Each structure stands twice: as structure tokens, then as C-alpha cells.
Amino acid sequence: MKKHIWKYISIREKPNGKIFSGFLIVYSKHWILLQYNEYDTYTLDGYILIPYSKHSQYKRDADEKFIEKVLHSKGIFPSKDPIKKWTSLQEILTQITMQFCVCSLVYNKAGDFYMGRCVSIGKKTIVLHELDRDARWDKHIRIDIDHMHAIQFADDYTQSLLQYNMIKDSKK
Numbered sequence: 001m002k003k004h005i006w007k008y009i010s011i012r013e014k015p016n017g018k019i020f021s022g023f024l025i026v027y028s029k030h031w032i033l034l035q036y037n038e039y040d041t042y043t044l045d046g047y048i049l050i051p052y053s054k055h056s057q058y059k060r061d062a063d064e065k066f067i068e069k070v071l072h073s074k075g076i077f078p079s080k081d082p083i084k085k086w087t088s089l090q091e092i093l094t095q096i097t098m099q100f101c102v103c104s105l106v107y108n109k110a111g112d113f114y115m116g117r118c119v120s121i122g123k124k125t126i127v128l129h130e131l132d133r134d135a136r137w138d139k140h141i142r143i144d145i146d147h148m149h150a151i152q153f154a155d156d157y158t159q160s161l162l163q164y165n166m167i168k169d170s171k172k
Contacts (some may be wrong), residue, residue: 001024001027001058001123001170004058004060004079005024005026006021006022006023006024006025006026006027006078006144007023007024007035007060007064007068008021008022008024008065008067008068008071008161009021009022009023009024009034009058009059009060009061010058010062010063010064010134011032011034011055011057011058011061012055012056012057013054013055013056013059013149014054014055014056014124018111020023020034020048020049020050020090020143020150021034021036021037021067021076021079022034022035022036022037022044023035023044023068023078023089024078025047025078025079025080025081026050026083026086027097028052028086029052029054030051030052030053030086030089031049031050031051031086032049032050032051032055033047033048033049033050033081033083033090034047034048034050034053035047035078035079036048036152037067038155042067042070042076043072043076044071044076045155045156046141046152046153046154046155046158046159047148047152047153047154047155047158048151049083049092049148049150049151049152049153050150051148051149053081053142054149054150063101064084068110069131070159076172081151082095082096082099082100082154083096089121089122089145093121093151094118094128094150095125095151096118096151097117097118099158100127100153100154100158101117101162102115102116102117102131102150102153102161103115103116103118103144103151103153103158103164104152104153104155104157104158105126105128105148105150105151106147106148106149106150106151106152107111107143107144107147108147108149111149114128114130114133114143114150115130115131115132115157115158115161116128116129116130116138116141116143117131118139119140121145123145124146125142125143125144125145126142126143126145126148127140127141127142128140128141128143131161131162131165132134133161134162135162135164135168136161136165151158
């Protein structure tokens with residue numbers, strides 16, 4: 001995997017075979033960070049952090065190389081690692097929350113997610129203050145870490161709802 005840092009790759013998730021694609025930014029024995037391309041388009045949309053234990057394989061073949069060339073031709077290159085300390089999940093989520101305010105925790109095989117601000121993290125659960133689809137801060141949700149499939153952040157969907165919420169609140 002080391003030879004593919006800053007290269008466009010695809011990663012297959014173990015439980016359901018879902019494929020995540022993007023530029024490989026960094027990896028550790030616990031996590032893989034991609035600058036994410038969610039819909040097979042020639043754009044990047046935030047980052048996705050995948051637990052290393054939940055991926056089965058990765059690839060970089062002709063399709064990934066072609067997408068990388070198209071992105072480069074548009075002036076789109078991978079950015080630097082937004083996470084400075086990779087010591088623990090708590091440290092990673094704290095940095096994401098401080099820098100981007102919200103993230104999405106993908107919690108099951110179907111790709112369902114909760115979006116919000118990380119309030120606390122224990123050994124087995126994460127508590128998230130949910131930002132709902134109407135850009136309102138809602139209830140606190142407890143998510144089992146073992147059921148978490150990915151953490152997505154700095155993407156257009158979450159940042160747009162956060163921005164709308166901040167504008168809406170400033171007009172009150």
C-alpha cells in the first residue's frame with residue numbers, strides 16, 4: 001500500500017463489498033484515509049476514513065489510473081493529511097470535530113449514517129450530537145464503535161448543511 005500514497009485507488013469493504021475510491025492520503029495499522037470520490041465522477045468530495053480491519057483488498061488498475069489522469073488534467077491533486085495525530089480514534093475524531101465541525105459516521109452495511117458533532121467517545125461507543133437533514137441540531141446518538149464502517153468528513157453534503165445551520169442561526 002505504501003507505494004500508492006498520493007495515488008488514486010479503490011478499496012473493497014469486507015462485510016458488503018462496497019467500494020470506496022479516491023486518493024490514498026495516509027494509512028496506519030488501524031485506519032486508511034482517502035480523499036474521496038463517492039460517485040464515480042471526476043471530482044473529489046471530502047475524506048473518508050476506513051477501519052483497516054474492515055477492508056478486504058485494494059486495487060489500482062487501468063480504471064483508477066485513468067480517473068487519476070482525468071482529475072490531474074482538471075488540476076485536481078490530493079491534498080495533505082488533515083489529521084495531525086493518529087494516536088487513537090478519540091484523537092482523530094477530536095481533530096475532525098475541531099477542524100470541520102461535523103462528520104458522518106457510517107454505521108451499517110447498508111451505508112446508513114449519522115451526521116453530527118462528536119461529543120464523547122468511550123471504549124465501545126461514540127456519542128454524536130446529530131445534525132439532521134433539515135440542518136437542525138437534534139438529539140444525542142450513541143453509536144457502537146464495532147458497527148462503524150467509516151467516518152466521512154469535509155464533504156459537500158455535511159458542510160452545506162452546517163453552513164445553512166450557521167446562517168439560519170445568525171438570523172435569529
